[in-house]
């Protein structure tokens with residue numbers, strides 16, 4: 001626990017002092033060191049400072065300071081028999097052997113995208129975070145806690161960053177995490193085959209004065225490429241221990257943990273704090289600004305003043321904001337401006353570039369002494385593959401072919417298991433209907449739950465196949481090439497090449513796609529991408545397409561499917577173009593996108609990814625879809641009686657008693673009347689009434705009230721559209737999807753001017769497909785847009801825009817279609 005959490009008059013023992021520089025020094029001078037006993041005397045009202053007693057004198061600390069001191073209650077301290085701790089302690093105890101709570105090491109994994117952080121994290125923690133081969137997979141912090149070697153480790157997997165400037169959301173994220181959470185150890189994961197670029201981030205971590213251990217990852221590739229690297233020498237140079245790892249195989253991770261413990265316990269000899277030498281002029285400037293900043297104690301207790309000085313000289317907005325709360329900010333600003341001016345005149349460059357160059361010079365220098373690449377000019381395997389896949393002429397057709405294969409397989413291969421599941425659900429329906437007595441409950445189970453949820457479950461195989469492809473593309477590194485290939489086209493529509501990955505991810509599910517926009521540097525680009533992602537047809541919509549397409553189109557089904565997706569993409573581009581010309585003007589950012597080396601995706605990774613989505617889908621069926629089904633069923637089942645019910649019943653009675661009919665005639669008459677009664681009831685049910693209210697709005701699109709209701713029911717999740725249709729079209733007892741299709745095909749208007757005509761004409765079916773493609777992104781997406789854009793404005797915009805557009809597009813399709821068909 002933190003010292004600030006100690007209770008009134010509680011006695012605690014210090015286990016760890018976090019923080020930096022002068023704060024650490026000052027606080028240890030006052031006696032706050034490991035193993036000392038402290039008593040909380042009181043805390044001042046209104047979150048004022050705390051008062052403590054230590055070494056028999058009283059002292060007051062602010063909460064922010066007390067937060068940096070970790071303690072445990074004194075009674076949890078076990079005194080060892082033969083303690084031989086050599087530090088100055090009151091209790092004469094060996095801290096290393098204390099109760100578990102004293103031994104927590106917080107570790108942050110920091111490194112470039114694709115350096116293998118998540119793989120390392122997964123291996124070490126035994127969890128299965130998604131591992132992907134392109135920038136922007138990890139957009140949130142993942143935490144894993146586990147115990148080993150007598151320590152509890154809290155591992156945090158941070159998003160990949162190339163640097164700690166405040167360009168992208170991820171960089172700000174990582175920086176904030178380090179400021180606020182003050183991890184004990186930072187594991188800097190390096191891609192050993194790309195040291196020059198990877199070390200750039202390391203230099204910034206060094207500036208931040210953190211305790212670092214380097215995981216020299218991809219060591220297998222370094223060996224394979226026969227690169228010569230004297231890691232001992234570089235480690236010494238940087239004052240950071242280097243541990244070679246192959247995290248995809250778990251090699252070296254044990255040593256890494258050992259090294260972390262060594263550094264944590266202060267036993268590591270190599271560890272020391274170095275200053276990267278930026279050259280005389282810059283160092284002068286840094287020192288002057290640092291002295292000014294140092295007067296702000298509360299900040300510099302947590303963040304190294306040298307880092308702040310360097311950042312403010314780089315004109316970093318965030319650090320400026322951070323310092324702006326302090327009384328001498330004006331002074332800091334003044335001397336910073338002066339220093340920036342000076343160095344910019346000397347070097348004739350922008351101050352940020354000067355510092356970046358200085359860092360790279362440092363790295364180049366350090367590598368020159370320690371690193372050699374004997375086969376510099378040979379083409380790597382990846383480059384050879386790239387020669388074909390991103391070829392000037394071949395690239396695009398290959399890309400299209402891959403997309404086609406993806407959708408074609410989804411449709412055709414998926415059809416087989418779909419039939420089996422369908423069969424299983426029908427059998428289950430039959431079975432349940434056989435054993436349950438007739439009545440409301442049976443109707444709920446058979447017509448509501450089994451049919452409704454079953455009609456969604458049927459599409460599980462299609463979704464699995466689609467995700468199989470997406471995870472193969474991600475894992476192999478092709479996804480980044482796709483972005484590369486698409487950049488030219490994307491650019492024409494005012495989009496960034498980077499937008500392409502979130503867009504493709506959107507085919508799986510829009511929500512993670514919106515999160516993935518975090519890797520984009522420019523806010524305008526980000527929001528623009530978020531707004532067009534809903535046009536990427538997610539897997540929830542796929543079942544509806546498949547149902548409608550296979551019910552109404554006999555030929556070229558895969559082409560229709562691709563067509564729908566293509567329409568979505570076209571709308572996305574048009575939207576981008578419009579927004580670009582109006583709301584987001586001039587937001588150019590250069591295309592800096594790393595092309596990671598191609599890798600054979602591991603089976604484990606791909607299978608896990610698929611399983612993860614499957615789980616997600618099944619969970620959705622069990623929760624939100626089930627609830628939706630029950631609500632729709634209830635609205636449909638009640639009220640049981642209408643004005644005409646008595647009428648129908650007496651008519652049926654009359655037929656039964658009528659001597660003019662033979663037995664068969666009676667049967668068909670009764671069946672006919674029953675059907676009429678049922679449809680009359682349905683129209684007067686609650687859902688029928690809702691449908692009637694919105695029908696006028698939907699009528700111009702060729703939708704009847706049942707279709708309208710299905711669309712409304714699909715607002716929370718689009719899968720519900722299908723289950724609602726399953727309930728509404730009364731697919732009863734031993735029938736399911738295949739019959740839902742034939743039911744749709746024979747659905748007639750029962751009233752109004754179109755009486756006796758088919759509901760689903762080809763134009764109406766097409767309009768329905770288009771409407772589902774475009775209208776209201778599901779609730780999850782709206783929430784994601786709100787969170788990620790930081791305002792309801794964009795979420796509301798997205799809802800109104802998509803729904804309005806859906807109506808117009810469906811209207812055009814239906815009416816133009818009617819002219820021709």
Ligand code: GDP
Pocket residue numbers: 111112113114115116117118119120130131132133134137138160217218219220221245246247248249475599
């Ligand atoms: P992150 O972006 O830093 O989280 O990187 P990931 O953990 O997603 O890894 C990127 C890719 O590198 C994945 O395809 C991993 O399978 C692969 N990878 C990770 N570590 C190693 C390694 O030590 N050797 C090799 N050859 N590949 C690795």
Ligand code: MG
Pocket residue numbers: 117118119132137138160
């Ligand atoms: Mg990752």
